Amino acid sequence: MQIKATSLDFTPMHExxxxxxxxxxxxxxxxxxxxxxxxxxxxxxxxxxxxxxxPLRSDAIYRMYSSTKLVTSVALMMLYDEGLFALDDPLAxxxxxxxxxxxxxxDAQTDKDVVPAKQLILIRHIMSHSAGLSYGFIExxxxxxxxxVRAGLQVLTDFSLDLExxxxxxxxxxxxxxxxxxxxxxxxxxxxxxxxxxxxxxxFDEFLQQRIFAPLGMPxxxxxxxxxxxxxxxxxxxxxxFLDPMKPGLVKADDPIHGQYNQRPAxxxxxxxxxxxxxxxxxxxxxxxxxxERQGVRLLRASTLExxxxxQLAPGVRVAFRMWTMPGTTFGLGFALKxxxxxxxxxxxxxxxxxxxxxxxxxxxxxxxxxxxxxLTQRMPGFWHPFSHEFKAHAYAIAGxx
Numbered sequence: 102m103q104i105k106a107t108s109l110d111f112t113p114m115h116e117x118x119x120x121x122x123x124x125x126x127x128x129x130x131x132x133x134x135x136x137x138x139x140x141x142x143x144x145x146x147x148x149x150x151x152x153x154x155x156p157l158r159s160d161a162i163y164r165m166y167s168s169t170k171l172v173t174s175v176a177l178m179m180l181y182d183e184g185l186f187a188l189d190d191p192l193a194x195x196x197x198x199x200x201x202x203x204x205x206x207x208d209a210q211t212d213k214d215v216v217p218a219k220q221l222i223l224i225r226h227i228m229s230h231s232a233g234l235s236y237g238f239i240e241x242x243x244x245x246x247x248x249x250v251r252a253g254l255q256v257l258t259d260f261s262l263d264l265e266x267x268x269x270x271x272x273x274x275x276x277x278x279x280x281x282x283x284x285x286x287x288x289x290x291x292x293x294x295x296x297x298x299x300x301x302x303x304x305f306d307e308f309l310q311q312r313i314f315a316p317l318g319m320p321x322x323x324x325x326x327x328x329x330x331x332x333x334x335x336x337x338x339x340x341x342x343f344l345d346p347m348k349p350g351l352v353k354a355d356d357p358i359h360g361q362y363n364q365r366p367a368x369x370x371x372x373x374x375x376x377x378x379x380x381x382x383x384x385x386x387x388x389x390x391x392x393x394e395r396q397g398v399r400l401l402r403a404s405t406l407e408x409x410x411x412x413q414l415a416p417g418v419r420v421a422f423r424m425w426t427m428p429g430t431t432f433g434l435g436f437a438l439k440x441x442x443x444x445x446x447x448x449x450x451x452x453x454x455x456x457x458x459x460x461x462x463x464x465x466x467x468x469x470x471x472x473x474x475x476x477l478t479q480r481m482p483g484f485w486h487p488f489s490h491e492f493k494a495h496a497y498a499i500a501g502x503x
Contacts, residue, residue: 102379102380102383105139117492118132119146125349126349126488128150128151129157131145131477133379133474135390145157145158145161152336162330162333163379164479165375165458165462166459168462171436171456171464172309174409175385176305176371177296177297189224191223191224192221198273199221202275203216204233205276212274212275219279221280223280226280227296228293230287231282231283231285232280233276233279234271236286239422254271254274260368267295284419286422288372289372309323317398318381319384321333321377322377322382324365324370333378336357337480339351339480373458379477383475386473390473392406409433409436410452413432418431429442438452438454439454452467452468453469457484459482460481461478461483462477463489465493472497476488
């Protein structure tokens with residue numbers, strides 16, 4: 102990876118990221134900062150595996166989890182550029198199982214307490230998590246999430262459904278609200294992956310390989326890790342205390358050799374299935390900040406990326422999680438959008454767009470500051486962890502336009 106020399110001193114950031122590994126809060130960490138499309142800092146910390154103490158490799162393979170969603174969103178919008186659908190097309194036009202939907206009543210006691218939906222799910226809803234779908238783990242005590250679990254839709258586990266079967270099951274469940282009226286993190290991007298298959302006539306992994314990974318030069322990105330690459334696959338860990346993100350102590354959560362990534366999965370999760378490397382994924386990010394183009398390879402029109410960065414939510418609706426706070430954040434077509442910087446953030450953080458994965462792979466693009474940040478670890482959960490906030494604060498302070 103080519104790193105452009107600058108006079109900027111990233112030592113304070115490196116020291117702080119190293120602290121998380123030294124304290125056994127993270128097993129590893131990698132950080133990267135770009136100005137425009139130029140990488141100006143890249144550093145690795147920690148280990149491939151805590152037992153062997155093998156140093157973290159620069160070509161290490163990471164479980165990307167929900168960082169996959171950005172790739173899937175780009176894939177679908179490539180087909181939009183080809184005129185194969187409109188954002189206000191009903192989803193049921195292409196996936197007819199989503200034609201007749203029901204919605205949970207406000208006072209529902211079970212997932213059978215429903216009324217017919219008044220609105221159809223539009224494609225812009227499915228791309229912005231405003232369709233009324235859910236996950237089975239975000240609010241595990243909710244009626245809707247319990248219904249997803251009973252239907253066998255636990256996407257964090259290894260299961261044998263393909264995307265078509267998955268969508269069939271999702272469509273049989275009630276919606277959490279009328280499409281387009283609220284925001285709820287969900288399996289919507291997995292539905293987008295199926296839409297890519299239907300519109301393109303290819304399997305989802307074939308489309309990604311031929312249309313994104315090969316053109317950008319991303320040889321280590323895919324849905325599984327072949328045997329010849331398992332030595333580069335990082336061991337994943339979980340904290341001893343899930344409620345205290347800064348408490349030292351880690352336990353193994355997924356084994357590189359015997360885990361679920363050792364063969365091509367039946368479920369090609371557009372919401373969380375990819376593995377990748379820093380070198381691969383940064384090429385994808387360079388394409389994004391380059392207005393859809395990297396080194397002469399164009400995947401998207403610049404105007405399409407601008408559309409993806411526009412708020413798609415109803416007036417007054419914001420991104421909200423029970424376990425994380427994202428004040429002033431709305432959602433576009435695949436990206437979270439920072440409408441209002443927090444008090445601790447510079448004014449140049451406004452209009453930042455971002456997303457990340459559950460094990461701590463997080464990328465953000467800040468057009469007003471002229472920088473992009475990418476930090477990675479393999480800690481479950483690791484998204485919205487203090488290490489990523491500190492990384493961002495240092496990146497803005499050192500390289501951003503204040």
